[in-house]
Amino acid sequence: MNQQSVVEKIKNLIGKELGVSNWVVIDQKRINQFAECTDDHQWIHVDVEKAARGPFGKTIAHGYLTLSLISGMSYGVRFPFDMSDVQMMINYGLNKVRFLNPVPVNSRIRTRVVLAEIDEKTPGRVLLTYRHTIEIEGQDKPACVAETLGMLFLK
Numbered sequence: 001m002n003q004q005s006v007v008e009k010i011k012n013l014i015g016k017e018l019g020v021s022n023w024v025v026i027d028q029k030r031i032n033q034f035a036e037c038t039d040d041h042q043w044i045h046v047d048v049e050k051a052a053r054g055p056f057g058k059t060i061a062h063g064y065l066t067l068s069l070i071s072g073m074s075y076g077v078r079f080p081f082d083m084s085d086v087q088m089m090i091n092y093g094l095n096k097v098r099f100l101n102p103v104p105v106n107s108r109i110r111t112r113v114v115l116a117e118i119d120e121k122t123p124g125r126v127l128l129t130y131r132h133t134i135e136i137e138g139q140d141k142p143a144c145v146a147e148t149l150g151m152l153f154l155k
Contacts, residue, residue, distance in 0.1 A: 003124055003154045006085045010126065010152075013115045018130075019077035023108040023137060024069060026061045031105060034065040061103040066144050070132050073111045085155055092127060092149035101141040108137040116147060126152040 028048065035041050043050045044060055051059040071091065103109060117129035127149060134144040 003085075006154055007118070007120060007126055010115070010128070011118055014118060016115060018113045018115055020112045021073035021076040021110045023110050024073060026065070026103050026105065026107050026109060028059060028105050031059060031061055031065065034062055034068075038062070038064065040064075056102055056104060059105045061105070061107075061143075063099040063144065066099070066103055066109065066134055067097060067146060069109070070111055070134070070146060070148060073109075074113065074130075074132075077111070077113050087153040087155050089150050089152050092151045095129065095147035095149065097144065097146040099144050101136060101139065101143050103136055103143045109143055110135055110137075121151075124154045126154065128152060 031045050035046050040062055042062075044054055044056065045051075045062055046059065048059055051057075112133045112135060114131040114133075115128060116131045119127040119129075121127050128151075130148045130150065132144070132146045132148060133142045134146070136143050
């Protein structure tokens with residue numbers, strides 16, 4: 001398929017939900033590992049006893065931990081276009097991120113992905129803007145809403 005027809009197919013997806021990832025468990029081990037690799041040892045994340053007496057009643061995930069899982073969770077989303085026409089896709093950055101609700105330890109989260117925008121940069125390179133809503137199982141208010149950018153390199 002030629003590149004222009006691939007782009008047209010993708011344009012038809014703007015504003016549509018591309019899919020929902022599998023659930024991911026946010027346990028204390030994952031939170032502690034994130035604290036270790038980022039040197040962010042704030043007590044609300046890693047001190048189980050103190051956090052039990054704190055405002056959330058238990059430890060919570062780092063906001064940036066939640067954000068960092070978007071990439072991995074996105075692998076569980078099946079894109080509704082033929083990826084055989086794509087050479088590769090890379091992360092290109094973020095537009096807007098909001099942390100709306102803390103993620104308590106032992107929660108399950110997932111991402112709901114909507115294609116928000118497409119921008120043809122050069123022939124064969126297409127910038128996609130995705131809107132991710134990170135849901136917490138059993139809660140109405142999402143943990144995070146983020147716009148991520150992905151650059152598609154077409155064959």
